[in-house]
Amino acid sequence: MKELKLDEKTYFNKISFPSFERIKKGPVAIIECIEDIPCNPCETICKFGAIKVGFPITNLPILDEEKCTGCGRCVPVCPGLAIFVLDYNFNEKDCLLTIPYEFLPLPEEDEKVKCLDRDGKFVCDGKIIKVIPPERNAMTAIISFAFPKKYYNKIRSFKR
Amino acid sequence: MKKKDLRIYKHPILGDMPEKKKIYIYFNEKKLTAYEGEMIAAVLYANGIRKLRKTERFKKPRGIFCAIGRCTDCVMTVDGIPNVRTCITPVKNGMKIEFQVGLGKWKKKIW
Amino acid sequence: MEEKDLVIIGGGPAGLCSAISARKKGIDVLIIDENLRPGGQLFKQIHRFFGSKEHMAGVRGFIIGEKLLKEVKELGVEVWLNSIAYGIFKDKIIGVIKDGKNTHIKAKSIIISTGATENPLSFPNWTLPGVMGAGACQTMINIHRVLPGKKVLMIGSGNVGLIVSYQLLQAGAEVVGIVEIMPKIGGYLVHAAKIKRFGVPIYLSTTILEGVGKDEIKGAVICPVDENFKPIIKRKKYIDVDLICIAVGLTPLNELLYQAGCLFTYKGYLGGLVALHNENMETTVENIFVAGDCSGIEEASTAMEEGKLAGIAASEKIRNKKWEEEKEEIRKHLNDFRIGTFGEKRKLSKEEIIKEYYERIKT
Numbered sequence A: 001m002k003e004l005k006l007d008e009k010t011y012f013n014k015i016s017f018p019s020f021e022r023i024k025k026g027p028v029a030i031i032e033c034i035e036d037i038p039c040n041p042c043e044t045i046c047k048f049g050a051i052k053v054g055f056p057i058t059n060l061p062i063l064d065e066e067k068c069t070g071c072g073r074c075v076p077v078c079p080g081l082a083i084f085v086l087d088y089n090f091n092e093k094d095c096l097l098t099i100p101y102e103f104l105p106l107p108e109e110d111e112k113v114k115c116l117d118r119d120g121k122f123v124c125d126g127k128i129i130k131v132i133p134p135e136r137n138a139m140t141a142i143i144s145f146a147f148p149k150k151y152y153n154k155i156r157s158f159k160r
Numbered sequence B: 001m002k003k004k005d006l007r008i009y010k011h012p013i014l015g016d017m018p019e020k021k022k023i024y025i026y027f028n029e030k031k032l033t034a035y036e037g038e039m040i041a042a043v044l045y046a047n048g049i050r051k052l053r054k055t056e057r058f059k060k061p062r063g064i065f066c067a068i069g070r071c072t073d074c075v076m077t078v079d080g081i082p083n084v085r086t087c088i089t090p091v092k093n094g095m096k097i098e099f100q101v102g103l104g105k106w107k108k109k110i111w
Numbered sequence C: 001m002e003e004k005d006l007v008i009i010g011g012g013p014a015g016l017c018s019a020i021s022a023r024k025k026g027i028d029v030l031i032i033d034e035n036l037r038p039g040g041q042l043f044k045q046i047h048r049f050f051g052s053k054e055h056m057a058g059v060r061g062f063i064i065g066e067k068l069l070k071e072v073k074e075l076g077v078e079v080w081l082n083s084i085a086y087g088i089f090k091d092k093i094i095g096v097i098k099d100g101k102n103t104h105i106k107a108k109s110i111i112i113s114t115g116a117t118e119n120p121l122s123f124p125n126w127t128l129p130g131v132m133g134a135g136a137c138q139t140m141i142n143i144h145r146v147l148p149g150k151k152v153l154m155i156g157s158g159n160v161g162l163i164v165s166y167q168l169l170q171a172g173a174e175v176v177g178i179v180e181i182m183p184k185i186g187g188y189l190v191h192a193a194k195i196k197r198f199g200v201p202i203y204l205s206t207t208i209l210e211g212v213g214k215d216e217i218k219g220a221v222i223c224p225v226d227e228n229f230k231p232i233i234k235r236k237k238y239i240d241v242d243l244i245c246i247a248v249g250l251t252p253l254n255e256l257l258y259q260a261g262c263l264f265t266y267k268g269y270l271g272g273l274v275a276l277h278n279e280n281m282e283t284t285v286e287n288i289f290v291a292g293d294c295s296g297i298e299e300a301s302t303a304m305e306e307g308k309l310a311g312i313a314a315s316e317k318i319r320n321k322k323w324e325e326e327k328e329e330i331r332k333h334l335n336d337f338r339i340g341t342f343g344e345k346r347k348l349s350k351e352e353i354i355k356e357y358y359e360r361i362k363t
């Protein structure tokens, strides 16, 4: 049976994906929003003016990678849950991905998890580094987890 | 009770289920725990009971379909009154709910 | 018989907003809603809404609902709950079953904002317990907080099917898959991505052949279709599920408008037959207005703006005043919402409705 497949190619050339030079410099937002949705809270929340939607609000969000500090404020406000923050230099081996998470039970810091790609397929093992509880962001938790750098553009979620 | 039934006690967005007064209702002869404010059909579904009635001619089982009182698939006999839409009728302590076949029978006079 | 300036039938986002805007103009307003709590679809919507800052973007639907209810209460709008409006008769007399008893009320002006109903889909065994509308399932999990099944098959990949699937995961169910008969998904990719990344498969060019079970659903047979949407039977597949949810669109709930004698037109992009109305949301029957999903399936955001517009327009007539600037502002907002792949078509349909209103009102 034919299935909807999502991977890095789905977004290739359609989003303002940060350049590899920028990714190597430190935390940066990755916005996987490629349809003309009438929506712009990502633009409104960013204190650094790093995301531009403009008018009409169906424009795709465009990231100014130099202005983005990777602060992560845009992660919980996106109704499409389509914004992630990637810290490529988390440590020698691993990168760190920050995602919005709206399920129970919440994972615990230091917990081992299975990292999944955009289709929910298992890719590799990883570790939860930080959990910001849901109460702080109108019931969207923010989870940061680490996994080998080579999967930085493959992994987008985890399971326990 | 808590673990076995199908109520969603903890929810990532809606939080914990608010404390509500515990009451009892009867499905046929079976005693079921319910909470004040719950709808009859929700209590039955929470206990895994999804067959609420059978149709008149073909005796086909029916359960909740619309959950907002529009389709009448969920009608049952409640305290002797047939054809009560159980998805929008709240429970009362001691209420007697019966499986209904066809149009049901009046067991209680209301006028 | 009791008499009111303005009676609003249906207390969803459209009805609540029209009540608020009319009350602010000093109008005596009554809302009639069949539920035990007003708010319509909003209280089922636990996800964050799209939109812009001025329109509560990123706020969850039920939080918007709570805000509207608070405002309605503060303004002292009268609300009849557990009350079904069953008919609109001559001289704007409305028949209502209130708390199980028949009553009548007379209105100078009526706004009809009754929302929509879910489209059914028939397949063998679709009447068994364990088959329900996606909206029904949403009511069960988010309002009644009971899981109607543990392993779910969703039919339809529009935004409703995608969002309810996500909410089923949040409620602790397993979504075994979504089937979509078209070769691509109907809703937004972001909504699909958020369930895909937790492993929910979305089968394209695939349909349901039958539900399986004797007394309740125990499984389903799904099957790929060819370019002509004909099932390729030899590739059918059985899957174990105990709940099948149908998310194949909504139809405006407009019997009352029909009964009141309003003229209709067919607009596919708006969900079917809809009442003609002018730029003030007034139908072809004078002083009967329409707003929200029952005037064409759109979204809560547009329902709220249409509600405000109808509320002000109805007040103008009752008070014999003009608030043209306010109305113009609301129309601007409506146009702001009606953009993008989905919005553009709805905008055109709405413009056609207004045009046809003026053509047919003459005759």
Ligand SMILES: Cc1cc2nc3c(=O)[nH]c(=O)nc-3n(C[C@H](O)[C@H](O)[C@H](O)COP(=O)(O)OP(=O)(O)OC[C@H]3O[C@@H](n4cnc5c(N)ncnc54)[C@H](O)[C@@H]3O)c2cc1C
Pocket (backbone or CB within 6 Å): C009, C010, C011, C012, C013, C014, C015, C032, C033, C034, C035, C038, C039, C040, C041, C042, C045, C048, C049, C050, C083, C084, C085, C086, C113, C114, C115, C116, C135, C138, C159, C160, C161, C163, C164, C253, C256, C291, C292, C293, C294, C298, C299, C300, C301, C302, C303
């Ligand atoms: C799964 C899902 C996700 C959605 N997500 C979004 C989203 O992200 N953003 C967004 O903007 N919109 C969203 N919507 C759409 C939004 O919920 C609706 O467009 C909106 O609720 C329509 O408002 P309304 O007031 O017209 O109708 P409703 O909300 O349906 O309210 C109508 C009310 O009238 C009552 N009624 C009907 N007939 C009678 C009668 N005869 N007598 C008395 N009362 C009556 C009904 O019971 C109901 O309470 C979503 C919808 C669904 C199903």
Ligand code: SF4
Pocket (backbone or CB within 6 Å): A028, A029, A045, A046, A047, A048, A049, A050, A051, A067, A068, A069, A070, A071, A072, A073, A074, A075, A085
């Ligand atoms: S991560 Fe921070 S700086 Fe970067 S776009 Fe998001 S809000 Fe702006």
Ligand code: SF4
Pocket (backbone or CB within 6 Å): A031, A032, A033, A037, A039, A040, A041, A042, A043, A053, A061, A077, A078, A079, A080, A081, A082, A083, C050, C190
């Ligand atoms: S908030 Fe999210 S869904 Fe909305 S435009 Fe920004 S990235 Fe897209």
Ligand code: FES
Pocket (backbone or CB within 6 Å): B063, B064, B065, B066, B067, B068, B069, B070, B071, B072, B073, B074, B075, B085, B086, B087, B088
């Ligand atoms: S399930 Fe439709 S009326 Fe109860």
